[in-house]
Structure formats: structure tokens, C-alpha cells
Amino acid sequence: MGTARAHIRYFLIMAVVAICAALVVAVLLYDRVQQPEQVLQDVVMQADVTLHELNYTESENGLARWNLVADSAAHDVAEETTAIGNVRLKLFNQEQFGDVELTANTGTINMTTRQVHAKGDVIITTQNGYRFTTDSVDFAGNSTENGVITTDEEVHITSAGFSITGTGLVGDIAGGTFVLKKNVTAVYYPQAVKGGM
Helix, strand or coil, rough: HHHEEEEEHHHHHHHHHHHHHHHHHHHHHHHCCCCCHHHHHHHHCCCCCECEEEEEEECCEEEEEEEEEEEEEEEECCCCHHHHHHHEEEEECCCCCCEEEEEEEEEEEEEECCEEEEEEEEEEECCCCEEEEEEEEECCCCCCCCCEEEEEEEEEEEEEEEEEEEEEEEEECCCCCCEEEEEEEEEEECCCCCCCC
């Protein structure tokens, strides 16, 4: 019986020594381990966030001004921009143009400035029948320049009665004005008069 007690005492002493050793190691290594707040801050500062779908709506006074949808989005924290793929941008109630839709292969958006850059097979269509095509375009989505579209690329504008080509465009969609900067050519398609010869 005395040997059994000796073994139990020996086992308990070894367990206490092991626990104490583990505590000493933990205390010594404690200063080397980052606090959870530091770890989280490092992750946020270095992380690139990737989404399979993006759907963002900019509203003012409870009304949607524009909506951006993309099949993919990759946010670059350092640059404060998000690269987007298969871009679809819709501007709501743009005066005489009605709803305006923009599609493009790729783009970037800066969520701070609300600037969208769309690139690759850019097509802009208006509810009242205009169609704009170009290689790239910048859209100002902030409240001071809302609806302003610019490009330095060649632009083709078509409608039922005409076709215009030029280089460079400044378009104020809400204001209903478009200015082609240079190399402008236009073709007018006369419409047949009903009841005419």
C-alpha cells in the first residue's frame, strides 16, 4: 500500500511541475505574441478582398441615383480601388434620357470618390434611343459631378436618325449635353415621310 501512495505522490508532483513549467513558458512567450487587435489591424491593412459578385446602389434622399453590378470584385486596400469584371452601371431618371445603362468588360471603382472607370467594349444606351460605344469611359458618381461621363477615346453615337463619330467626349447626362472634342463626323439618315411619294 505504501508503494501505491508513493506512486500517486510522485505522479501528482510531476503533474504540478509540468503545469508550472507550462506557465513559465507561457509567461516568457507572452510578450512575443501579438495582441488580437494587432493581428486584426495587420490583416486589414494588408488584405485584398475578393468577391464573386458586387451590387452597389448610390442613393440620395431615399432615392436610388445609380446602381453598379459586377460579376467579380477585388479590392486593393492600399490603392483604395476595387477592380471589377463584367460591369453593368445603371443611372436612374436622367431627365430626357430616362434610365441610362453602361456595360463594359472590366473597370475600377474608387468608393471614396465614387469614380468609376470602365474599359473594354463600353456600350452606353439611353431609354430614349441613343447608343454610345467606346473603348473606355470615366463616370463621376459623386454628388457634385453626378452623371458626368468623359473619355479621350474614339466615340460612336447612334440613334434612329443619325450617326456621329468623334474623339473625346464630355457628357453631362443629367444636363442632357454631350460634347465631342475633335475629329467629328456625322451622318444624318432622313426618315421616310408617311403618305409621301
